[in-house]
Amino acid sequence: MGKGGMSHGAAEGKDGEEENMAAWLLGINNLKIQPFKLPPLGPHDVRIRMKAVGICGSDVHYLKNLRCADFIVKEPMVIGHECAGIIEEVGSEVKSLVVGDRVAIEPGISCWRCNLCKEGRYNLCPEMKFFATPPVHGSLANQIVHPADLCFKLPENVSLEEGAMCEPLSVGVHACRRADIGPETNVLVMGAGPIGLVTMLAARAFGAPRIVIVDVDDQRLSVAKELGANEAVKVSTNIQDVADEVVQIQKAMGGGVDVSFDCAGFNKTMATALSATRPGGKVCLVGMGHSEMTVPLTPAAAREVDVVGIFRYKNTWPLCLEFLRSGKIDVKPLITHRFGFSQKEVEEAFETSARGRNAIKVMFNL
Secondary structure, three states: OOOOOEEOOOOOOOOOOOEEEEEEEOOEEEEEEEEOOOOOOOOOOOEEEEEEEEEOHHHHHHHHHHEEOOOOOOOEEEEEOOEEEEEEEEEOOOOOOOOOOOOOOOOEEOOOOOOHHHHHOOHHHOOEOOOOOOOOOOEEEEEEEEEHHHEOOOOOOOOOHHHHHHHHHHHHHHHHHHHHHOOOOOOOOOOOOOOHHHHHHHHHHHHOOOOOEOOOOOHHHHHHHHHOOOEEEEOOOOOHHHHHHHHHHHHHHHEEEEEEEEOOOOHHHHHHHHHEEEEEEEEEEEOOOOOOOOOOOHHHEEEEEEEEOOOOOOOOOHHHHHHHHHOOOOOOOHHEEEEOOHHHHHHHHHHHHHHHOOOOEEEEOO
């Protein structure tokens, strides 16, 4: 179990203390606000009052299926991991933060002892304790306890909602680092959902001069254009259309596709990315729609197209906050729906996110 808290059904706090409540996933389509007992505050920990928590696609997967990829919910779990809040208490050894500081929260606690952690690739730590990834509890709660070094003070001109958006934005930033995006990199983004959009915004902030984005949905493509995509290409779900659509994509780019980001992770999106990328280019697999895919890897290998993957992120919060502070990235238009923290609103918020349609990022204001 992570730092955040302990099992549900906990006793009430001391006299006069507010009882900490959280959104518990109890079963398929079964979310309930129930007590959430906080662990003791360690010397390097902080207690944070949650103020903004976003809903991620993985949260919806857990609600609808009790699983996401290979992670399976086997016992009640607090949901949520995209979050920001205000420091209410600091541990005895915490020097970097004080009560009242507004912070964005990196949700994964690695071991810092394994070889991957020592190499700096702590996102791949096999002992990672990540919010709302079974069996670790998440952050859709009144308060949580978390290591201070994973809490990042917000610049004065960055809101708590924007702070919570650092989590999905971190995926895009990490992808751009893995793909070496720069001012000479023309970028293709497959998928205009929340992760496709933040990847597009990150690529622009990294200097990409031309970005083409692809999706099956007109509304999402319209949003992508408003957010700064140079061109938007609507495609079908039929894999037989890949060859014709690659021609459309390359025409829209007006030159070679240097890097393609597959932010969906399906057979067709990956096949399109591999086929559209220029010889010597790179494909970065960001989305995890399918655990196994059948794709034209041999022709891509013959063109020396490199394929890289990403898993979450590492050391991204400072850069995300700088992008937000400087105005290089504006995530505010992505927040399309807001809800409070009542039983009814929690249920409505998750249904809104699950339906999709015009919802991009659904945010709780606690």
